[in-house]
Amino acid sequence: MTDAESPETTEEAIMQATYRALCKHGYPETSISNIADEFDKSRSLLYYHYDDKASLLEDFLRFLLDRLEAELADIDDEDPCDHLVAILDRLLPPEMDDEGIEFRRALLELRSQAPYHEGYHEQLERSDDLIVSELVRAIERGIEAGQFRAVNSERVAEYVYSTALGAIERGVTLDDPDVIRQNRAAIDDYVESQLRKYV
Amino acid sequence: MTDAESPETTEEAIMQATYRALCKHGYPETSISNIADEFDKSRSLLYYHYDDKASLLEDFLRFLLDRLEAELADIDDEDPCDHLVAILDRLLPPEMDDEGIEFRRALLELRSQAPYHEGYHEQLERSDDLIVSELVRAIERGIEAGQFRAVNSERVAEYVYSTALGAIERGVTLDDPDVIRQNRAAIDDYVESQLRKYV
Numbered sequence: 001m002t003d004a005e006s007p008e009t010t011e012e013a014i015m016q017a018t019y020r021a022l023c024k025h026g027y028p029e030t031s032i033s034n035i036a037d038e039f040d041k042s043r044s045l046l047y048y049h050y051d052d053k054a055s056l057l058e059d060f061l062r063f064l065l066d067r068l069e070a071e072l073a074d075i076d077d078e079d080p081c082d083h084l085v086a087i088l089d090r091l092l093p094p095e096m097d098d099e100g101i102e103f104r105r106a107l108l109e110l111r112s113q114a115p116y117h118e119g120y121h122e123q124l125e126r127s128d129d130l131i132v133s134e135l136v137r138a139i140e141r142g143i144e145a146g147q148f149r150a151v152n153s154e155r156v157a158e159y160v161y162s163t164a165l166g167a168i169e170r171g172v173t174l175d176d177p178d179v180i181r182q183n184r185a186a187i188d189d190y191v192e193s194q195l196r197k198y199v
Numbered sequence: 200m201t202d203a204e205s206p207e208t209t210e211e212a213i214m215q216a217t218y219r220a221l222c223k224h225g226y227p228e229t230s231i232s233n234i235a236d237e238f239d240k241s242r243s244l245l246y247y248h249y250d251d252k253a254s255l256l257e258d259f260l261r262f263l264l265d266r267l268e269a270e271l272a273d274i275d276d277e278d279p280c281d282h283l284v285a286i287l288d289r290l291l292p293p294e295m296d297d298e299g300i301e302f303r304r305a306l307l308e309l310r311s312q313a314p315y316h317e318g319y320h321e322q323l324e325r326s327d328d329l330i331v332s333e334l335v336r337a338i339e340r341g342i343e344a345g346q347f348r349a350v351n352s353e354r355v356a357e358y359v360y361s362t363a364l365g366a367i368e369r370g371v372t373l374d375d376p377d378v379i380r381q382n383r384a385a386i387d388d389y390v391e392s393q394l395r396k397y398v
Binding site: 027111121165168172175183185187 | 225226310312313314320324365373378384393
């Protein structure tokens, strides 16, 4: 079996084709047929794997979220404050290239459909829980190390994640990178002036 | 001309039908045809006014945002802190009924499509600017009255609005009212402990 025929490579190619179709057409206009247009292997191979848009996009959402989770798992900062900043850099990077913006647009479109698709709902719930618990972990490590004040880590994590998500929502839908930069600066300010303890 | 035939009433009836179709089917599956199914007047009257989904939904988005703006304009609290809380009650009510959740779901779906529809983009930009400037106004009134600390009002407004939007995004897509309540409590905490000045 050559690389091109291996199952991983086919799945990866399907995900890339889905990504291109979604960025080009937006969620409502994306179909198995225009995903096939972006697929560089045979159409029948795609149709063999998927026969409806919802199950393909559910796998695609899993693919996107796995990527985000892998990025979070990659963080290996010893220092709790660096750890927190590294998570923020994944959630709300002050500067994003076109791919970063498109990735987050695709994610928002799928999220907006979660009330109608149980599969999307499950993926997003898992991913939100993981992100919040990573934030909680970094904050608690900081409290234990005496670097952060004894805040309610759960509440701070919830708050920071919602702010990041809302800033992304506004920034990527209105194509306004300033909103993202300003909100990131505001979160950084909060970490420096309210969370960090200078002794 | 009876009430039922007056242009205002027809427009209102079209908007209500659009709202019902959107809540029932979600954005991608909403069409002029299933909006007509929800419309209690003749289909031809609807088709006379609109021949494509995008322009009907652009008017519908204007209708939703006008409602939000009217709610903000209605606030007449003398006290700056009450004024700020009243804005927050519109943006992020700690408790929402089904209609409140559906309204915000519909808004999020339309927002997620703004990158593909210039008309949606314009409406949302206008509305975001108005909301942020209302928040700035309340904060600056509080600073002038000596009730709030001398914060950067623009930055605080941006931050509060993004947090509210992100909390709504998570709460309404994952059907999790706790996220909304917790984030509202965190914002209220912030207002009490960081913004308010006790002299």
